[in-house]
Amino acid sequence: MTPVLSQDNIFNYGDYVLIYLDRKRRILAKLEQNKRISSDKGVIIADNIVGKEKGSQIVTSLNIKAWALKPLLVDYIEKGIKRVTQVIYPKDLGFIIFMLGIESGARVLEAGVGSGNTTIVLAHFVKPTGHVYGYDNREDFLKIARNNIAKLGLENFVTLKYGDVRKGVDEKNLDAAVVDIPDPWEALNTIYNSLKPSAPVAFFIPSVQQLLKLYEALEDFKGFTDIRAFELILREYELSKTSIRPSTHIVGHTGFIMFARKIIKSL
Numbered sequence: 001m002t003p004v005l006s007q008d009n010i011f012n013y014g015d016y017v018l019i020y021l022d023r024k025r026r027i028l029a030k031l032e033q034n035k036r037i038s039s040d041k042g043v044i045i046a047d048n049i050v051g052k053e054k055g056s057q058i059v060t061s062l063n064i065k066a067w068a069l070k071p072l073l074v075d076y077i078e079k080g081i082k083r084v085t086q087v088i089y090p091k092d093l094g095f096i097i098f099m100l101g102i103e104s105g106a107r108v109l110e111a112g113v114g115s116g117n118t119t120i121v122l123a124h125f126v127k128p129t130g131h132v133y134g135y136d137n138r139e140d141f142l143k144i145a146r147n148n149i150a151k152l153g154l155e156n157f158v159t160l161k162y163g164d165v166r167k168g169v170d171e172k173n174l175d176a177a178v179v180d181i182p183d184p185w186e187a188l189n190t191i192y193n194s195l196k197p198s199a200p201v202a203f204f205i206p207s208v209q210q211l212l213k214l215y216e217a218l219e220d221f222k223g224f225t226d227i228r229a230f231e232l233i234l235r236e237y238e239l240s241k242t243s244i245r246p247s248t249h250i251v252g253h254t255g256f257i258m259f260a261r262k263i264i265k266s267l
């Protein structure tokens, strides 16, 4: 019996596809008429993917086999967006989402939108009833972030605002905050006033000096508790049937993540 496939499982024009040639060769492309998708293993014609079931095998012009996969959020983050600033990597984003308890319906502050990479991940997890309020003090970065967010169709779940978060934000009673600016200790008042009591905040911090300065400021502020700091090291393994071992090349350092939760200040 032929399985009945939902249209959702068939590639259409306008869909994105992840063409997986091998572990080092993954191409994210939009399916458009007459489009030729180039790789160093030959050309793939987009029209030949349209109508195929997601997960199907395809071949390049050099007769090399590949797979047409449905892209995941991580594929868009790694390959589909324009980056003009440092971004928070997936390993750190996953932990931040989990530690902040970000879920559908949450209203979240993002201080320092940059390229919109973190905004996209937050919007993905708070939709369809939650919202991300993102601030940046660079109009040019906000424009790029807006385009990146629209590419994933997440614009209805995000409000981007131009402004210096150290001077305050419009929102109150938010469920969580993610802060990725160089001097987060200057924004503690803003963050405190925007969160509901007990709500958590994550700070992404590149250097040890900044981590120490933030920690001292958080302790002195007396509006946060459960202050914790982490660094995540991720090692991918090289896989072959004759040798499985850690990869020689790893991302040595991305940043530290400091978490805290808002408390009601005692008189």
Ligand SMILES: C[S@@+](CC[C@H](N)C(=O)[O-])C[C@H]1O[C@@H](n2cnc3c(N)ncnc32)[C@H](O)[C@@H]1O
Pocket (backbone or CB within 6 Å): 085, 086, 087, 088, 111, 112, 113, 114, 115, 116, 117, 118, 119, 135, 136, 137, 138, 141, 163, 164, 165, 166, 180, 181, 182
């Ligand atoms: C490293 S980027 C953020 C990247 C983002 N987390 C991501 O994953 O795409 C830091 C951003 O903070 C912005 N920024 C720095 N100080 C700021 C401030 N006081 N108020 C608002 N934005 C600020 C910068 O313009 C820059 O776009």
